[in-house]
Amino acid sequence: MIHATSRVLVADLRQHVGQTVSISGWVNTLRLQRKMQFIIVRDHTGMAQVTHKRGGDGDVIEPQLEHLTTESAVRITGRVVDNTVVKLGGLEIIPESVEVLNRAEAPLPIDELTGLEQRLDWRFLDVRRRPTAQLLFAVQTTLEQGMREYAYREGCTEMHTPKLMGTASESGAEVFKLGYFDRSAYLAQSPQFFKQMAIAAGIDRVFEIGPVFRAERSYTSRHATEFTGVDVELAWINGVEDVMAFEEQMLAHAIRKVADVHGEAIRDTYGIEVVVPETPFPRITMAEAQEILRAKGWDPEGLKEDLDPEGERGIAAHIREQTGHEFVFITHYPTSIRPFYHMRPVGQSDVTLSFDLLWKGLEVTTGAQREHRYDVLLKQAAEKGMSSEPLQDYLNCFRFGCPPHGGLGMGLGRVLMVMLGLDSIREATFLFRGPNRLTP
Template sequence: MPRTLVRDLAAHIGQQVTVYGWVNSLRLQRKLQFVIVRDHTGLVQVTHKRPDGGGELEELIEHGMPPESAIKVTGIVVANEVVKLGGLELVPTSIEVAAKADTPLPIDKQSGIEHRLDWRFLDLRHPEHRVIFEVQTTFEQAIREFAYAEGCTELHTPKLMGTASESGAEVFKVKYFDTTAYLAQSPQFYKQMAIAAGIDKVFEIGPVFRAEPSFTSRHTTEFTGIDLEIAWIDGVEDVMRFEERMLAHALAAVHEQHGAQIADLFGTELVVPTVPFPRYTMADALKLLRERGWDPSGAKVDFDPEGERTFSAIVQERHGHEFAFVTEYPISIRPFYHLRPADNPAVTESFDLYWKGIEITTGAQREHRYDVLVKQAQEKGMKLDPLRSYVDCFRFGTPPHGGLGAGLNRILMVLLGLDSIRESTFLFRGPNRLEP
């Protein structure tokens, strides 16, 4: 018999159907046996009346299908307003155990995150954990829809590189035949090559690797990056306008499809942002923070986590907005390829985007003039030979351009109000985790 999903059972009252799923729980009483069956669309109660003298079905339910066993249940859909799960139940005529689960289960609801990650496939059977990736799917689809509508070309750039993509730090080395390759810490240079190739707008959603020995709730050694580059811009403002519209579109799609579910499962209200987002220069943001007592010595030139949270709180107070751009970062903390404005060469035409106290995006207008780019690389102490295939892109007429990079897993963490990026990553990778 064809499979019927739990969410569709209400359309089959009085009919015989077959449901595939897992044993969520069992309640075995003297006269009745109750089995809660779970598939990816919901839960249904299977109600079996114990027959006089027992029987194979009674014995199977009693001893042959512990929680998390994979089963197929064939039975009649019966309306029963007493049943809390949708006001209906399934009265079984047969049950097939596709795969019996071992007992006891290695994790439960009280298990800590690290132990749950050891058994991630079991952990994700819980709806509140699995829905994270349903939200991710909707978010990615909406990002792509927006990018395609804006005329972007989707590329897939190499993840094996002959030289470190930016500074040589925070990269993983891998043996590559008789030489050394590096896992890409960013598709940055390849996006700019696409611009030099005449592709006006390019984006990618793909893996990014960072060899950072960080153990914070927001860092991971492998994540999914959302990267964008657009040509013929008038300034970095064009990039920020693109991103705020893109995020507003994607979050509206998530709100429409999952808003109620997010509120119910995570206790988080997803607010679709209005555009434009507030904008502050780094100098102005630091001034506001110091007025609140942050960094009393005045020595810091960038935010720390406390500064990020305080800044976002100030933005919320002033604008009632969860997002804010911070612009004009000093050249000392930005890469050599960020453009420096002629009227203020101590800063860069760059930005970070903050959401609820966490940085989710870094972007900038790039330096597209070959001679200026080379000079800035030399000032940063960069060796040009390993960068030759990159800097050569700017010798033959590359237009003004800019772009951004954002972490999908970090965005999901903030969107759902999760405590750690470990929760918003299918299989987390960190300094001490390469399994499962």
């Protein structure tokens, strides 16, 4: 009996020429010819050719291959042989045993021609079989590593704030409601209030990566009902500029790390060049942005307060043309389209000390300095028609010495989507959730 040796990764096979090793992976392709039988085995590091010559004395391999199917999980033990003719690394494995650890049913429910929605139904097969999807999660891991490296170095504390809330305080309309024993609870649509509580709790700089929930009937390529948010909140800031400086440094650091580790693979797989952005990123006020856009024919009726996707793309193209930069901060959003807790400049009640960050024309972040003065906050909440009673736990934070602070919330999927040039947030998420999709 042949005993399996400990697993060797396909990428490391070259180190084992002449030895008998075991590889584990999936049957990528099967070519069972009359004289020769070829199995291409794929693991997460690459593909290898297994070559079997049929009908030798006491051929034990042939019966093992009889019921083999594409995508079956196999462990193959055999000798690694140098063969310059073989396309996959100039190596092949001459098998001594082929163990089927989990046979795949045939046919597979999806193939190369399957549309997006059906691919999402079988997302595990979709991700397993597409190199782009495999790379996506490796890039996600490195991107988060880069953001955490920067955040830790800058004194951030990693917090985990609750997703269950007692009141639908931030904005009742878009919140999921659930039964919570004898009452109701709500799913946090951002860690906003809780990260501000952490600031009030004396945490100097807050960092959190976690799920956020939006009960929005949005069917666009960039919205989801659940997505991963990257949240930062900074105490004792001198102004919103401190928040923007933090974000651009964090992104530049993280993108540089991605470019270093995966730049070549992203170029080969996605045909995209990851450009490490220079800092500072360009900044433009909303008023200036609108003036530039209107001069080019955007919003001819002059009715829009916010930038729509067309406006976002337009201003990003303008900035790119002017500066060559892929990023732009739009600042000073009108008070009317910002939440009550955004701070306003001294003596100006129509704009806020807030920003959005666009990357290649897509909004990836919203940020602001927060209003930390209790009386001003009460006034601003009342102006927005909000009742202070359900907000009381939040408002209490500002009654006992809350420092000036500000922060940002970034959509991780959106950053990946732009970075890799994906058409939809559905492709940038492992298991997408939308109004019509709650499975698998």
